Amino acid sequence: VFLLLIFASCAFSAIALNHADYIIGKTKLNHTLEVHRYTTGSNKINVFYIANQHGEETKSSKMAEGFEAAVKNNTKYTERFNTWIIPVSNPDGVHLNTQNNYYNQNTNRFWNITTCYETNKIKGAINDVKNITIFIDNHALNSGENYSYIYIRTKSDISQTKKDQICKAMNTYLSSFKCNFEKVSSTDNQDKAAYYMANKAKYTILIEVSQSNTSDKTAKQLGENLTRFIGAIV
Numbered sequence: 001v002f003l004l005l006i007f008a009s010c011a012f013s014a015i016a017l018n019h020a021d022y023i024i025g026k027t028k029l030n031h032t033l034e035v036h037r038y039t040t041g042s043n044k045i046n047v048f049y050i051a052n053q054h055g056e057e058t059k060s061s062k063m064a065e066g067f068e069a070a071v072k073n074n075t076k077y078t079e080r081f082n083t084w085i086i087p088v089s090n091p092d093g094v095h096l097n098t099q100n101n102y103y104n105q106n107t108n109r110f111w112n113i114t115t116c117y118e119t120n121k122i123k124g125a126i127n128d129v130k131n132i133t134i135f136i137d138n139h140a141l142n143s144g145e146n147y148s149y150i151y152i153r154t155k156s157d158i159s160q161t162k163k164d165q166i167c168k169a170m171n172t173y174l175s176s177f178k179c180n181f182e183k184v185s186s187t188d189n190q191d192k193a194a195y196y197m198a199n200k201a202k203y204t205i206l207i208e209v210s211q212s213n214t215s216d217k218t219a220k221q222l223g224e225n226l227t228r229f230i231g232a233i234v
């Protein structure tokens with residue numbers, strides 16, 4: 001019985017989720033900038049996910065919602081990954097239904113300079129997390145052109161074997177997307193999250209999704225599938 005208890009407690013602690021929602025800032029229109037953290041201990045692979053940098057791209061926060069729900073419920077994922085999620089990176093833009101923030105700044109053009117409140121706060125939250133292996137920047141056009149893609153951006157070369165693995169996983173879990181790779185150089189303009197983070201992190205997955213003809217439900221499903229995709233490529 002004693003051994004069984006030890007085993008049970010070890011098995012439990014291996015998957016116990018340490019969850020916290022914390023506020024990293026308050027915007028001009030008094031909206032909170034929130035980080036949702038799910039960790040299971042050190043020596044895990046760190047994933048940082050931001051959505052809705054552009055206020056009108058609300059489907060991206062639906063994807064983040066689906067992603068978060070899957071993180072909560074998928075012990076196979078949480079055994080391996082620590083996750084930080086900012087579901088709404090530009091809440092004033094959501095409120096105003098604009099791409100930009102209250103000050104008409106495009107928050108995804110201020111990653112290399114320090115004059116945008118939201119971007120600064122998000123960068124601060126990122127810097128608090130050491131060794132981010134996967135960074136997701138989720139966009140989603142709500143109407144107009146049908147423009148969906150996933151870019152895998154990295155600073156260093158990816159081997160063909162790794163590329164094949166990533167494309168296979170994409171085909172399995174995110175089959176509506178094409179497999180695109182882009183090597184980022186330190187001389188590239190780092191005003192966008194995808195370039196800034198690709199230079200900073202070991203490698204980066206940037207996701208931009210058009211949801212013009214897609215329901216909230218499908219957006220959430222895509223978010224859920226993203227956890228499976230990540231599980232298959234790292």
Ligand SMILES: [Zn+2]
Nearest residue numbers: 054057139140
């Ligand atoms: Zn966008």
